[in-house]
Amino acid sequence: MARPVVKREGIERAAMELFVAKGIAGTTTREIAERAGAAEGTMYRHFKTKEDLAWEIYFSQLTSFMESLRATAAARPDVRSKLSGIVSEFFRLYDADPVLYSYLVLAEHSLLWRLPKDFQTPPALLVEILVEGQGAGEVVKEDPNLLSALIMGTVARLTIFRVYGRVTGELSARSEAVSRLCWRAICKTSAGNESTDRNGGAG
Amino acid sequence: MARPVVKREGIERAAMELFVAKGIAGTTTREIAERAGAAEGTMYRHFKTKEDLAWEIYFSQLTSFMESLRATAAARPDVRSKLSGIVSEFFRLYDADPVLYSYLVLAEHSLLWRLPKDFQTPPALLVEILVEGQGAGEVVKEDPNLLSALIMGTVARLTIFRVYGRVTGELSARSEAVSRLCWRAICKTSAGNESTDRNGGAG
């Protein structure tokens, strides 16, 4: 235990912001250091390479986000509300930290291959829940990957629209509408259309 | 006109393949020339900079794709079949040329800002059709951007799943299922659920 670490967090934050704005390859180590108010050498004290820096941010943040997704799903009793809980969680993350959201969900597929083979990604969690719903006869019998693509895709694309100003305001406010539309698509009967779900916007 | 141009197309193709695989910033001019079997200097005869090369490919191909999207939509009589025609068109492009699809739809938002302000993008075309459908009472009265995000998002995410092996085979084979599910979500009544659409998979 010697001198305490004070620069590392700032380096991670600055790096993430630049990676989202310009891509990993398009960001220089000098820029990161400058934005973080640190020396380039400090970066290399904590991270082996620039790619490692990108990876460590990605992995730790995705792990943490997946834990909250799983907690949300586990706390809900039925498939319908599990799904709207997950949708809410995505939008909550965007509203709280758009840069982090972009880094985890929209950016750089160049990091995905590094994930451990048994790492549960958001689409995989969705498939798990959807299969459960199909077993219970609540979800339509289509390829669960297709249903998962519908939910993940709608959420991700709405965020892209938000980034580019095609939609405005807090995405959390859209949570209920997105859940409702997605559920209309994937529910077995069309009875779900008129259900007034209150979990979509809450927590 | 003396010596004819023979290398340009190969440079564009090689560049696009590398841009999709490694990003624009992550691709070097030397790599492009090598893969194209041309000299670096030849690249600069036809394109002012590397970024210009990326942009010219993007703009010309997107313009051409938008023309076929509009033609498809125009050739269909009703909103339901216009939308499934567009979905089919996306999947057809992926099956025919996954690299081009990835370059146009999945990659590099760094080029989007260069589009002329009046350029009609795929989401904008969808919104146009959806608003028409709302006017005719066929489409649910939600923010058309949200409905457009649902369709565009589902299509794009399914392609990402295809790229990463989460789904396999020709995406065109999924066209009908995707259209049907999306229509369930966005149609005004739930009557669309049992309609057997034959346009989704065809032309």
Place this chain on the structure above:
DNA sequence: TATTAATGAGTGATCAATCACTTATTAATG
């Protein structure tokens, strides 16, 4: 032969990464 495409060695700038060094903090000793 006039014209233009194609070439590839060459160029200065910039890159990621290094390393000898300084500074802040804790632990040990009297």
Place this chain on the structure above:
DNA sequence: CATTAATAAGTGATTGATCACTCATTAATA
């Protein structure tokens, strides 16, 4: 408590490699 040794964070000039881009020259066509 005062002093000092040990430790690890932080620094920034430096480096060799690599980058995007140029230009004098050669090759191919009308």
